[in-house]
């Protein structure tokens with residue numbers, strides 16, 4: 001699934017192309033994309049509006065349209081946005097004509113969504129219950145992580161994946177951040193030392209910045225606007241590297257399951273959680 005760096009890559013590529021341009025047409029081929037709003041109603045509301053800013057919130061793309069309308073897109077598992085492809089791509093669910101360009105939303109698994117929110121208040125109240133702090137915001141640090149995690153007995157990895165705590169982290173970047181911070185993914189979220197929260201906050205920022213720098217990771221469906229692949233998968237230290245040597249200690253990378261997700265770690269560099277006595 002596209003995570004913060006992948007969505008940010010798309011945003012960065014698309015913004016200069018669409019900002020200031022008019023949406024001439026939006027054709028919703030799969031009504032499930034914007035349900036319960038009817039496809040025709042969405043198309044009518046969006047048509048003719050100018051794109052002010054293309055922003056990102058967590059893993060959402062926020063099209064800020066004239067008249068204070070927000071079109072909020074989530075790519076989910078397999079969604080990709082393709083600009084002016086030579087051949088019409090398969091699995092297209094939405095087609096947008098923006099300025100002189102055609103944008104196709106291709107999404108084989110059909111989990112991606114689009115929804116309209118009228119005004120900033122509606123946007124903020126929608127996001128408030130879904131997204132926690134942005135990792136690149138000033139307030140994101142070890143002290144904040146520690147406060148958020150206080151009293152949480154569940155493991156740290158699902159805590160990081162919960163978008164209501166920190167926005168934008170998914171399975172790849174959680175594994176990579178926990179490895180860099182030397183924290184076992186099964187450690188209780190609320191039981192880390194203050195220094196570990198600080199290391200984790202730094203590691204989260206580091207891996208997300210490295211992901212943005214590499215224009216995302218293309219292990220499954222993620223592609224750039226022109227169909228090209230990101231390269232962060234070549235820089236994974238542990239994710240999808242089971243049995244390969246740990247870059248720090250040379251021991252084998254292990255794969256376990258945490259909260260139903262394939263999870264990669266080095267058992268030596270990320271010591272197992274201490275068992276409770278008695």
Ligand SMILES: [Zn+2]
Nearest residue numbers: 246249266269
């Ligand atoms: Zn190691």
